[in-house]
Amino acid sequence: MTFKNKVIWITGASSGIGKGLVLALSKLDCQIIISSRKETDLNLIKQLCPKPENIAILPFDLANYENMKLIVATAISLFGSVDLLINNGGISQRSLIIDTDISVDKKLMEIDYLGTIALSKALLPHFIKNQSGHYAVVTSLMGKFSSPYRSGYFGAKHALHGFFDAMRMEHEKDNVKVTLICPGFVNTNIAKNALIGDGSLQNSQDKATENGLSITEFSTRMLKAIKQEKFEAYIGKKEILGVYLKRFFPRLLHRFVIKSQVR
Template identity: 75%
Template sequence: MTFENKVIWITGASSGIGKALALELSKYNCKLILSSRRQAVLNDVKNECLQPKNVEVLPLDLADYYKMRTVVEKALSLFGNIDILINNGGISQRSLIIDTDIEVDKKLMDIDYLGTVTLSKALLPHFIAKQSGHFVTVTSLMGKFSSPYRSAYCGAKHALHGFFDALRLEHDKDNIKVTMICPGFVNTNVARNALTGDGSTRNEQDTATENGLNVDVFAKRMLKAIKREKFEAYIGQKEVLGVYLKRFFPKLLHKVVLKSQVR
């Protein structure tokens, strides 16, 4: 698979992984649609791209998922086609279960799960009609195993794997691809922007995230996985081993995570 002459739609494109992907993809002869809630910041990202004339900005709030059909219609009107949807938008959480208001759990599910699922379902008929398309969904290693202080986040990310595994099976006959990207720690603002138990923003970086992969390095590895049309890709440092411990030695993983005292 190549990115040449493709139309690629990226959600959560105003910062972090989404922005890094946009800047890296702008080196190819492809067209980009950048979405997030912050139009002004998206315009800044567009202007940083190597070929801004090949980039369009489309504001999108994943929490407002009842409007996704209209958003997809707008996206298709920009270049007349979409080849790849990169579901990168979302939010994280840092709080103990006992301290987390149920509205926080609901918000994580609304944004990280239902927003992504509704957007993908709205685009699905387009992929079926042209008998090709690629859904790329950024979940997390927390979509494969869990950690304290991330209960709502883990729940939403696990749910994404369940949905997109089913989509891949149902639409293999339509030549529709699904790639699940599972980042470990990546040095972005994800921890700062995470919600606490009462729904307020954490506004604090954590050591593990700060010492994570450089976001530009991550973006390059992610694009390699997309090119190879991998079913799943685990991208990080030693924390990636947790996926295999969960599969073969779940009790050992339990002890390792407890000992790590990840916050």
């Protein structure tokens, strides 16, 4: 795959990984649609790009997943097509199961899972019509294994893997590609913006996130994986070993994660 002359749509584009992807792609010969709930932040990011005329802003909320057909129609109208959808929008969680109200689990599923698949399903007829399209889905290493304090978040990420693996199989005949991106720790505000048990924000950083990959390095490695049309890409530091421990030595991973006391 090449990004040249492509129309690329990025959700969760107002900060963190999404912002890093916008800044990296804006240096290339492509057009970009940037989306999140925060229109003011999107406008600021657009002005940071070398060719702001190649950036279109489309604010919306993933939680409003009943409106995705209209959102997709608007997106297509901006540059006449969409070639690559980078599903990056979402929220995280930091609370024990016993302390987490079910409303928090519901919100995580509505935004991280239902919002993402509703948007992707609404765009699918466009991809089928063009006999071409690519979904890149930012899940997590925790879409492959789990740890304490993130049960609802991990549930949504595991669900994304199940859905998009099926999408890849069903629409291979339509030349629709799926790349699942599984980040480890990346130095973003994901922990600060994570929900705690009562649904409020954690508002604090954690050491593991702070010591994670830089957004620039992560974005570079993610875009390389998309260009290579990988099925899955694990991007992080030593934490990616958890994927292989889960597969071959699940009890060892269990003991390791408990001892690590990751928050």
